[in-house]
Amino acid sequence: MAWHKQVLRVNLSKGTCKAEPLNMKWVQDYLGQRGLATKYLVEEIDPKVDPLSPDNKMIFVTGPLTGTMASTGGRYSVVTKGPLTGAVACSNSGGYFGAELKMAGWDMIIFEGKSPKPVYLLIQNEKAELLPAENFIWGKSTWDTEELLKKKHQDPLIRVSSIGRAGENKVLFAAIVNDLHRAAGRSGVGAVMGSKNLKAVAVRGTKGVTVANPKEFMKATIAAKKVLADSAVTGQGLPKFGTQVLMNVINEIGASPTRNHRDVQFEGASKISAEAMHEKRPTDGKANLVTNQACFGCTIACGRISKIDETHWTVKNKPEYWGASGGLEYEAAWALGNDNGVDDLEALTYANFICNEDGMDPITFGATVAAAMELYEMGVITEKDTGIKAPFGSAEALCKFTEWTAHGEGFGKILGLGSKRMCEKYGHPELSMTVKGQEFPAYDSRGIQGMGLAYATSNRGACHLRGYTVASEVMGIPVKTDPLTTDGKAGLVKAFQDATAVVDSTGLCVFTTFAWTLNDIQPQLQTACEGDWSLEKLNLVGERIWNMEREFNNAAGFTAKDDTLPKRLLTEAAKTGPAKGKVNELGKMLPEYYKLRGWTPDGVPTKETRQRLGL
Amino acid sequence: MQRSLLINPDICTGCLQCEMACSFEHFGMINPSKSVIKVFEFHHDGRKVPYTCTQCAEAWCLHACPVEAIVINKETGAKVILEDVCVGCKVCTIACPFGTVNYNHDSGKVMKCDLCGGDPACALACPTGAITYVDSDWTGLERMRQWAAKTDSRPKAQA
Numbered sequence: 001m002a003w004h005k006q007v008l009r010v011n012l013s014k015g016t017c018k019a020e021p022l023n024m025k026w027v028q029d030y031l032g033q034r035g036l037a038t039k040y041l042v043e044e045i046d047p048k049v050d051p052l053s054p055d056n057k058m059i060f061v062t063g064p065l066t067g068t069m070a071s072t073g074g075r076y077s078v079v080t081k082g083p084l085t086g087a088v089a090c091s092n093s094g095g096y097f098g099a100e101l102k103m104a105g106w107d108m109i110i111f112e113g114k115s116p117k118p119v120y121l122l123i124q125n126e127k128a129e130l131l132p133a134e135n136f137i138w139g140k141s142t143w144d145t146e147e148l149l150k151k152k153h154q155d156p157l158i159r160v161s162s163i164g165r166a167g168e169n170k171v172l173f174a175a176i177v178n179d180l181h182r183a184a185g186r187s188g189v190g191a192v193m194g195s196k197n198l199k200a201v202a203v204r205g206t207k208g209v210t211v212a213n214p215k216e217f218m219k220a221t222i223a224a225k226k227v228l229a230d231s232a233v234t235g236q237g238l239p240k241f242g243t244q245v246l247m248n249v250i251n252e253i254g255a256s257p258t259r260n261h262r263d264v265q266f267e268g269a270s271k272i273s274a275e276a277m278h279e280k281r282p283t284d285g286k287a288n289l290v291t292n293q294a295c296f297g298c299t300i301a302c303g304r305i306s307k308i309d310e311t312h313w314t315v316k317n318k319p320e321y322w323g324a325s326g327g328l329e330y331e332a333a334w335a336l337g338n339d340n341g342v343d344d345l346e347a348l349t350y351a352n353f354i355c356n357e358d359g360m361d362p363i364t365f366g367a368t369v370a371a372a373m374e375l376y377e378m379g380v381i382t383e384k385d386t387g388i389k390a391p392f393g394s395a396e397a398l399c400k401f402t403e404w405t406a407h408g409e410g411f412g413k414i415l416g417l418g419s420k421r422m423c424e425k426y427g428h429p430e431l432s433m434t435v436k437g438q439e440f441p442a443y444d445s446r447g448i449q450g451m452g453l454a455y456a457t458s459n460r461g462a463c464h465l466r467g468y469t470v471a472s473e474v475m476g477i478p479v480k481t482d483p484l485t486t487d488g489k490a491g492l493v494k495a496f497q498d499a500t501a502v503v504d505s506t507g508l509c510v511f512t513t514f515a516w517t518l519n520d521i522q523p524q525l526q527t528a529c530e531g532d533w534s535l536e537k538l539n540l541v542g543e544r545i546w547n548m549e550r551e552f553n554n555a556a557g558f559t560a561k562d563d564t565l566p567k568r569l570l571t572e573a574a575k576t577g578p579a580k581g582k583v584n585e586l587g588k589m590l591p592e593y594y595k596l597r598g599w600t601p602d603g604v605p606t607k608e609t610r611q612r613l614g615l
Numbered sequence: 616m617q618r619s620l621l622i623n624p625d626i627c628t629g630c631l632q633c634e635m636a637c638s639f640e641h642f643g644m645i646n647p648s649k650s651v652i653k654v655f656e657f658h659h660d661g662r663k664v665p666y667t668c669t670q671c672a673e674a675w676c677l678h679a680c681p682v683e684a685i686v687i688n689k690e691t692g693a694k695v696i697l698e699d700v701c702v703g704c705k706v707c708t709i710a711c712p713f714g715t716v717n718y719n720h721d722s723g724k725v726m727k728c729d730l731c732g733g734d735p736a737c738a739l740a741c742p743t744g745a746i747t748y749v750d751s752d753w754t755g756l757e758r759m760r761q762w763a764a765k766t767d768s769r770p771k772a773q774a
């Protein structure tokens with residue numbers, strides 16, 4: 001059935017792998033993936049645990065629709081307590097790995113403890129074993145790791161999820177990378193994996209997946225696929241331009257954070273946009289973009305596959321980077337580009353390759369470089385600290401910083417702490433553009449007011465994927481709201497947060513929601529899963545997940561005081577564009593949001609709320 | 616009219632809907648490892664190539680089979696495995712120059728594309744049109760049309 005009802009519990013301290021039945025009661029309340037694994041996590045760890053200690057746990061989890069023919073049904077998440085934030089971390093990834101894990105007969109893997117020596121987990125259907133990684137893949141990039149594992153086990157069909165050197169070095173924003181350039185990217189889940197001495201998970205699954213009502217399920221998925229194909233965003237925009245379709249749009253509305261949020265528009269945006277990726281380069285007559293690519297089961301295919309100009313200074317004598325690989329997504333292009341004032345498309349593509357190769361979140365990394373460049377321009381740090389001249393706009397500094405952070409060298413060791421710790425170290429905590437220790441993504445909340453509230457209240461720190469009101473405020477999905485006002489934003493944010501928590505628990509990609517609502521997802525779940533999965537139930541599940549995460553964070557030590565934004569966004573007005581003169585008016589939205597959530601003014605779920613949600 | 620699968624790798628996104636559809640049609644479960652159409656990824660070139668049996672007219676596999684377990688479906692032209700007859704000797708997997716007949720260790724028989732009896736599930740499932748099912752005699756028709764569109768000997772209009 002949609003769930004295999006099998007959990008693999010791996011105790012790294014003892015070196016054991018054991019199967020146990022999935023808690024089907026929790027499935028009814030938390031669905032799968034994000035919701036279900038978070039339930040396991042909050043039940044099994046002390047919220048105050050040090051994220052990088054053996055007592056933290058890390059869960060790889062699929063959803064009920066992972067490995068099915070539902071469009072985009074190939075996702076998995078990594079759930080743990082995040083070292084960047086100290087909050088609950090849940091990072092979602094596509095590619096093929098998640099579906100392969102499901103094909104092998106597992107719904108989730110729970111990692112506990114810490115291995116005395118570096119190891120990797122090999123799963124071949126029901127067989128799971130820990131094998132030594134030392135003198136083999138430890139110390140290698142995620143790209144080499146995948147290749148070496150396939151070779152050693154003589155199986156080109158093995159799917160691999162691994163950390164690079166950044167994860168091994170416990171860079172606080174290290175990512176877990178699967179299928180070469182798909183990543184559970186944010187909050188430092190890769191550092192947790194590194195702290196456990198776990199290098200990789202290699203899976204081959206041939207058992208397949210079945211659903212409760214195959215005939216009806218196929219009908220439901222075909223109808224839903226048609227909705228995606230007919231939408232201008234998921235049917236045309238995303239396949240042709242990828243998420244980069246947003247670069248020019250967001251810049252034009254004056255919501256593109258630039259030079260560490262000093263500005264809200266980047267003069268070089270068009271040079272690093274989706275359109276620019278399609279243009280033929282004067283040097284070699286080829287475009288940066290080679291093709292688009294889908295994740296498992298996805299009929300949208302937003303992925304970018306790019307080739308760097310072989311004559312470009314970043315790769316001139318490095319043929320290993322001449323092949324096609326994962327190209328720029330909007331968030332990466334923005335964080336490495338706009339936020340640092342760098343407009344060299346090839347250099348950004350190179351930095352992005354390195355982030356994939358050694359497993360780093362390009363958002364936090366890029367934003368940390370931005371803070372360093374601001375410190376440099378202010379004279380707080382100098383070339384002595386950074387090892388290279390590092391003013392805004394220096395593509396060279398950006399690329400060197402990327403290599404150094406990926407390899408744990410020089411100033412890269414400091415960048416590897418993320419902007420919050422780095423800015424504190426240099427006495428300027430106000431320059432860290434973070435919420436709860438995690439850096440903002442590519443939307444300035446002075447120009448998109450609702451995002452300010454979404455960031456401030458996001459359970460994993462600043463993040464666009466916890467409540468993407470950009471869809472409504474900018475694109476008019478499902479209804480257009482004015483990005484410059486705060487009216488109705490509390491309700492909007494709550495609705496997006498709860499619905500997203502459901503989508504993240506299904507095995508589907510959140511990008512489907514540019515065209516789908518829960519109305520399109522519900523029939524697919526209902527026909528795939530046993531039991532009742534009505535809309536009402538799903539809405540409740542979403543809200544329950546949100547509150548569960550909140551309570552974990554509260555118990556970990558967060559309070560209402562942490563639901564805030566950096567001073568810059570609350571006091572320094574946008575200088576140009578449609579939002580000129582605006583700051584984010586978080587104070588106007590937050591109290592209403594707490595009320596709608598059924599929380600006390602201190603941001604704590606009330607007894608009635610807890611009861612209503614069955615917490 | 617006989618029809619053939621026509622594959623255009625240039626527009627394949629690697630979504631594997633075809634592999635899932637194939638396994639579902641033949642085994643009633645979603646299981647790409649049992650699909651007889653396979654999508655190969657050539658990562659460094661950014662290419663994905665779906666590949667399956669082309670249904671050779673003089674099929675090596677059919678001639679090689681010692682027990683005559685491979686027969687021709689007259690309507691579709693597909694070379695079809697008779698599961699009851701197949702003894703799993705795998706000679707056909709060696710005989711096929713393209714590797715498109717494969718052993719299935721679960722059943723102890725071989726498996727290959729049978730065109731789903733004339734309504735191939737992969738072509739139906741493919742969201743991009745990378746797999747289509749067209750007139751066997753004119754698999755080049757679309758390419759011919761594209762080239763035909765480029766021939767224009769009329770004098771160019773003056774700007």
Ligand code: SF4
Nearest residue numbers: 094295298302509511
């Ligand atoms: S929309 Fe993009 S990220 Fe989502 S599943 Fe499809 S290809 Fe992957």
Ligand code: SF4
Nearest residue numbers: 627628630631633741
């Ligand atoms: S369904 Fe079509 S686009 Fe998807 S992998 Fe198969 S041939 Fe390629």
